Amino acid sequence: MDRRQLIFRGAAMAFAAPTLRAPAAHAAPPSGQLPARAEIIAVLRRVADQWINGHSDSGDNGWARATFFSGLMAVYRLTRDARYLTYTRAWAERHNYGINGGVTTRHADNHNAIQAYLDLYEIEPEARKLTASEDTLRHMITDQPGKDDDWWWVDALHMAMPPFARFSRLRNDDAFAAKLYRLYNHTKRVQGGPGLWAPTLGGLWYRDDRFLPGGILSPGGKPVLWSRGNGWAAAGHVKVLKVMPPTAPNVPEYRDTLTRLVTTLRPVQRGDGFWNVNLGDATHLPGPETSGTSFFAYGTAYAIAAGLVPSATYLPVAARAWNGLVATAVHPDGFLGYVQNVGDRPESSQPVTYDSTADFGVGAFLLAGTELAGLVS
Template sequence: MNRRRLLTGGAALTAAATLLPTTRAAAAPAPALPSRAEVVRVLRRVADHWITAHQDPGDNGWANATFFSGLLTLHRLTGTPRYLAYAREWAEKHAYGLKGGGTTRHADNHNAGQAYLDLYAIEPEERKLAAIEESLHRMVYTDQPEKNDDWWWDDALHMGMPPFARLGVLRGDPAYRAKLYSLYDHTKRIEGGPGLYDPATGLWYRDKRFLPGGILSPSGKPVVWSRGNGWVTGGHTKTLKALPPGEPHTAEYRETLTRLVRALARVQRTDGFWNVNLADPDHLPGPETSGTSFFLYGTAYALRARLVDRAAHLPVVSRAWQGLVTTAVHPDGFLGYVQKVGDRPESSQPVTYDSTADFGVGAFLLGGTELARLLG
């Protein structure tokens, strides 16, 4: 049976009917776009607050690694020495290693490799890539290279796609990009039976428990987790930034991100945020920063890459930024309304003005820097 068609039956069509007609934000006038200088000022304030509050740069797990991905992106934009020094201190503390060591297959553990690749690009030294390259090389060549079911949850696309893409390009080895696609294809079309991607909506389920027939919201609607789709958005965006346009699967990654960004525009709230459950606005309603920041990141990139219509999607990024800076960013740079670690809308509730997390700050820095680049 064609796996692409398995989610186009009754439950998936119900999800599509729930999601796609929602256009509340489109009816409200969008705020004016900020200047690039305004955006950079806010990004510096948020980054500086986090660094000042965390003199120890922390562990090399997926959450903190997401922060450093955002911080190094801001460093590339601003050239601020403090940001590079803090990231270098973090990487040296962990000897550029991975949780689980060189034998790990877990995408969460590979996330630190993104920051190591960033640091290598600034100051090339092979030792910085030894751990991430050993781990990915084993998956590609020696450790069950036919096994492709490691990415069983959609967060893994953000953690795992970019290192495979970037290392494959850096080493000129197409086998890394082929392995990337095999892992991706399993997540998209095979995991749980039909795969985690819903072709009827362009959105993604977090894992197989939430597929049609599985976990529903209290009102009986699908659970399409905001940050899960945020991780997917970030993974596709970073991968497209890394791959050459003519790579065999670039067109599919581009088309998938485009559909996702268009779907997100239809369910954005009037205040610029997205709900924790994209399929049910009444399921724990309230602002949430991490998903919103990743959606800002992906939409701003899609605009820069001319994947989506400018007139239709500039209001999306202006609303998102306005919502984040007026609601989530405290005067001193503390970033609130971040849903902490979890796997669904109910996780780490309630989400409040004082809820924050390293990966949420990283997502905000990624989104803001991409907006700054869009603004010129």
């Protein structure tokens, strides 16, 4: 790909895309070396404990809170601290391991909670924990079997790809993996005409149809490639690759897609370790943002551990992201700031400040830290 002259063509217009470039740093850059494993775990505990202590009400089972619990269960697997398992179990029991919207829902957001339910099942197997989860995914397979356009926005890749992959392996049933790929392929190559994946931009993703070439641009006339949207894509690929056998159909494509994304992110990382809310325009609402950065650290750390990218080149990327997050976004008491709240584009929930937080952002941070802890001793 020639970064000096990227050309996008829409139905009604064509425009030249800019070189993707991170802004110059205005402070000493964060270290390119990871701290010791014990230090990473200490920060994870501080952030997880702050959230739990401030939320005696564990919340609903929608996509945002479910992302938090995915991260919390990752911390449980790392630390074996029973408090994290107890808090997650109580949340799932409160919702009777059910599916928001009922088992006939096709909306990917409603399937996100299945990830935490599966985590709990793997630790304490009871068939009832997966009854609704399996029912809703089988409805996706058998009801309107040719309907593969449900994942019309990139966030869906994180919400629903992992449940299909995990059930395929758990039940040794290829029907789950096959449906996963058909839904994924539609999002990637068909949705909106060209699909939401932009191979000419190094494999970044548009959030949805509105941002495809010929659609919404930044105030500077550049592409809108939302950071967290790409973060959702990265995390979805990581979670699928963690559970699917290397020889399974389509795994090479999932691996290559994640590798391309991680590779493209490296040159647009900010000097402070973060990534901007718009990866396609460094001047579009610039500033630190935690959720996208956490997911990118998670994706990069996994890619290093899996041998998809060279550690010598990419460990400093992941380390700068983690060290920047800890230095800038983590408050002394563990409160996690600079999280862009619910939205679908860079302008959503602005301004993003030291005091901006959200459950899914905390979950993303916990996922990043647990993956990075596996890279150090």
